[in-house]
Amino acid sequence: MTATTTSDLIQRFRNHERPALARLVTYVENERPAGLRAMAELYRDTGSAYVVGITGPPGAGKSTLTNAVIREYRKRGKTVGVLAIDPSSSLTGGATLGDRIRMLENFDDDGVYIRSMATRGEMGGLSMAVGAVTHLLDAYGFDIIVVETVGVGQDEVDVAELADTTLLLQVPGLGDSIQTIKAGVLEIADILVVNKADIKGAENVVRDLRNMLRLGEHGPWLPPIVRTVAMHGENVPALLDAIDTHRAHLETSGEGQVRRERRARREVLRLAQNWIAGELEATMRDPANDAMLDDLLRREINPFEVAEVLARRTSLRIQSRT
Amino acid sequence: MTATTTSDLIQRFRNHERPALARLVTYVENERPAGLRAMAELYRDTGSAYVVGITGPPGAGKSTLTNAVIREYRKRGKTVGVLAIDPSSSLTGGATLGDRIRMLENFDDDGVYIRSMATRGEMGGLSMAVGAVTHLLDAYGFDIIVVETVGVGQDEVDVAELADTTLLLQVPGLGDSIQTIKAGVLEIADILVVNKADIKGAENVVRDLRNMLRLGEHGPWLPPIVRTVAMHGENVPALLDAIDTHRAHLETSGEGQVRRERRARREVLRLAQNWIAGELEATMRDPANDAMLDDLLRREINPFEVAEVLARRTSLRIQSRT
Numbered sequence: 001m002t003a004t005t006t007s008d009l010i011q012r013f014r015n016h017e018r019p020a021l022a023r024l025v026t027y028v029e030n031e032r033p034a035g036l037r038a039m040a041e042l043y044r045d046t047g048s049a050y051v052v053g054i055t056g057p058p059g060a061g062k063s064t065l066t067n068a069v070i071r072e073y074r075k076r077g078k079t080v081g082v083l084a085i086d087p088s089s090s091l092t093g094g095a096t097l098g099d100r101i102r103m104l105e106n107f108d109d110d111g112v113y114i115r116s117m118a119t120r121g122e123m124g125g126l127s128m129a130v131g132a133v134t135h136l137l138d139a140y141g142f143d144i145i146v147v148e149t150v151g152v153g154q155d156e157v158d159v160a161e162l163a164d165t166t167l168l169l170q171v172p173g174l175g176d177s178i179q180t181i182k183a184g185v186l187e188i189a190d191i192l193v194v195n196k197a198d199i200k201g202a203e204n205v206v207r208d209l210r211n212m213l214r215l216g217e218h219g220p221w222l223p224p225i226v227r228t229v230a231m232h233g234e235n236v237p238a239l240l241d242a243i244d245t246h247r248a249h250l251e252t253s254g255e256g257q258v259r260r261e262r263r264a265r266r267e268v269l270r271l272a273q274n275w276i277a278g279e280l281e282a283t284m285r286d287p288a289n290d291a292m293l294d295d296l297l298r299r300e301i302n303p304f305e306v307a308e309v310l311a312r313r314t315s316l317r318i319q320s321r322t
Numbered sequence: 323m324t325a326t327t328t329s330d331l332i333q334r335f336r337n338h339e340r341p342a343l344a345r346l347v348t349y350v351e352n353e354r355p356a357g358l359r360a361m362a363e364l365y366r367d368t369g370s371a372y373v374v375g376i377t378g379p380p381g382a383g384k385s386t387l388t389n390a391v392i393r394e395y396r397k398r399g400k401t402v403g404v405l406a407i408d409p410s411s412s413l414t415g416g417a418t419l420g421d422r423i424r425m426l427e428n429f430d431d432d433g434v435y436i437r438s439m440a441t442r443g444e445m446g447g448l449s450m451a452v453g454a455v456t457h458l459l460d461a462y463g464f465d466i467i468v469v470e471t472v473g474v475g476q477d478e479v480d481v482a483e484l485a486d487t488t489l490l491l492q493v494p495g496l497g498d499s500i501q502t503i504k505a506g507v508l509e510i511a512d513i514l515v516v517n518k519a520d521i522k523g524a525e526n527v528v529r530d531l532r533n534m535l536r537l538g539e540h541g542p543w544l545p546p547i548v549r550t551v552a553m554h555g556e557n558v559p560a561l562l563d564a565i566d567t568h569r570a571h572l573e574t575s576g577e578g579q580v581r582r583e584r585r586a587r588r589e590v591l592r593l594a595q596n597w598i599a600g601e602l603e604a605t606m607r608d609p610a611n612d613a614m615l616d617d618l619l620r621r622e623i624n625p626f627e628v629a630e631v632l633a634r635r636t637s638l639r640i641q642s643r644t
Binding site: 036039040041043044046047260261264265267268269271272273274275276277279280281284293296297299302303304305306307308310311312314315316318319 | 358361362365366368369582583586587589590591593594595596597598599601602603606615618619621624625626627628629630632633634636637638640641
């Protein structure tokens with residue numbers, strides 16, 4: 001492994017060697033310099049993949065739907081890369097890495113690549129890594145990239161920002177299911193999927209969603225509601241058709257370009273934030289600040305004054321780097 | 323209201339006028355410049371309050387315990403300021419603002435101030451505001467500040483960082499309750515409280531906690547396990563004694579000073595991060611970057627190169643500020 005240089009890896013990646021892809025994803029996920037160099041190098045090969053986000057509450061059947069979506073895309077001759085975000089908190093439930101690996105075994109197929117990533121709990125940490133891995137899968141040549149995440153907290157919104165089309169799953173039988181759609185979450189949905197549509201209460205979920213859509217605001221695109229039974233692949237072709245319709249809408253309306261610009265802005269903002277945060281932490285470690293921190297503890301200076309000095313010292317540090 | 327200047331407000335705050343405290347807390351919470359100026363001005367008056375953090379899963383009885391703790395501190399002649407963090411997510415449950423207000427009505431007492439704050443979902447956002455409000459309550463002269471938060475996600479760890487003594491509540495009857503203590507959460511606890519100790523299963527919870535403590539690592543302080551029935555105030559005096567014992571330990575061991583230093587470092591780091599993030603966003607909005615962002619969308623430049631330019635431009639912006 002020591003003999004493998006980054007440029008070797010990139011070459012093997014370009015030759016479509018799967019282990020090179022896997023290793024670069026790991027490097028990017030761990031923010032190793034080699035991963036970032038590779039991503040920078042491979043970025044020019046991106047831009048042809050279509051990103052589908054799948055989100056929804058625990059128990060909505062996201063993994064099963066992802067499976068069904070992969071199969072249907074494969075039938076249509078598309079290659080699919082999947083990023084499944086595993087929440088690190090035990091509270092959120094959802095599929096485990098073990099489930100993922102079992103799922104992976106179902107696709108002994110060069111046209112499918114499935115990868116789990118754990119969330120990290122730091123702001124921007126997840127979406128930065130997910131964004132970078134998305135670029136790798138794009139550069140590798142997958143037609144479709146599916147990013148699947150459990151619908152809890154900020155992650156779902158972050159992931160929706162990465163997707164061209166975001167599916168929001170709901171199911172009957174999760175209690176007052178509609179109440180679980182938090183403010184701001186319905187707005188990220190381009191397509192509403194009522195999964196497990198064969199069980200009791202599905203029509204109530206559809207009706208409630210329709211009412212929420214009627215009350216809420218939306219632009220020229222009215223999110224369709226698609227009923228699926230992912231377990232049996234039922235209506236999954238219709239779901240893919242709805243994704244295609246949304247894709248066509250994005251292009252004809254110009255909204256696709258707007259989203260790509262917004263996404264690029266967010267990505268560079270996060271990368272810059274991350275870089276500056278590293279420099280700020282390095283500044284903090286400089287013993288030159290110790291006297292000032294002692295003054296702070298004696299209340300001879302206030303936290304805002306200290307923060308300002310630290311920000312200035314950080315800016316000098318950034319300037320001095322080449 | 324227009325006639326009220328910040329220095330008027332600060333004067334009234336120093337005269338112990340409750341409305342001035344409430345207004346400054348609101349200003350700080352909303353990051354209004356007047357709030358930040360006041361906090362900077364009042365910081366020199368801080369340093370005498372003792373901060374008790376209370377955290378635990380939804381349903382553990384945190385509000386009830388907070389109530390009981392307030393009553394017991396009042397009996398002991400101490401004034402108490404309470405910050406109750408309301409999670410904004412509907413998924414986490416817990417007491418609502420309405421419950422808080424009812425609770426507040428129970429304390430028609432100048433020695434008690436209770437304030438709810440909503441979490442905001444941005445990293446550091448909560449703890450920065452909570453930290454700043456803690457300073458205000460400290461400067462106002464409260465002997466004890468209680469920071470209560472639901473034990474879900476990063477917030478509990480952030481809040482523990484602000485506290486001198488952190489209580490972790492557990493209760494019987496939440497299923498396999500001990501399993502809900504996530505990695506890293508037990509370590510933040512200075513005192514373990516088994517609340518609702520009069521119901522079935524309480525002794526199992528105590529035993530499980532004892533085993534976890536035995537297996538885990540801890541320093542010279544072994545967190546005691548205190549059984550309470552907060553609803554009837556049962557054993558709350560013993561809990562306050564345990565807090566006093568921990569407080570004495572912090573001072574004699576030097577750990578109190580270590581924590582104060584760590585806390586001050588974290589606070590200035592977050593303030594600096596926040597300030598730099600604002601400058602970075604301002605940099606992003608500068609139309610001078612538009613051409614570079616166009617190049618990025620055409621893949622003539624990669625996101626890392628753009629982020630680096632943005633970081634440099636931000637550092638120049640910071641330098642040019644006085």
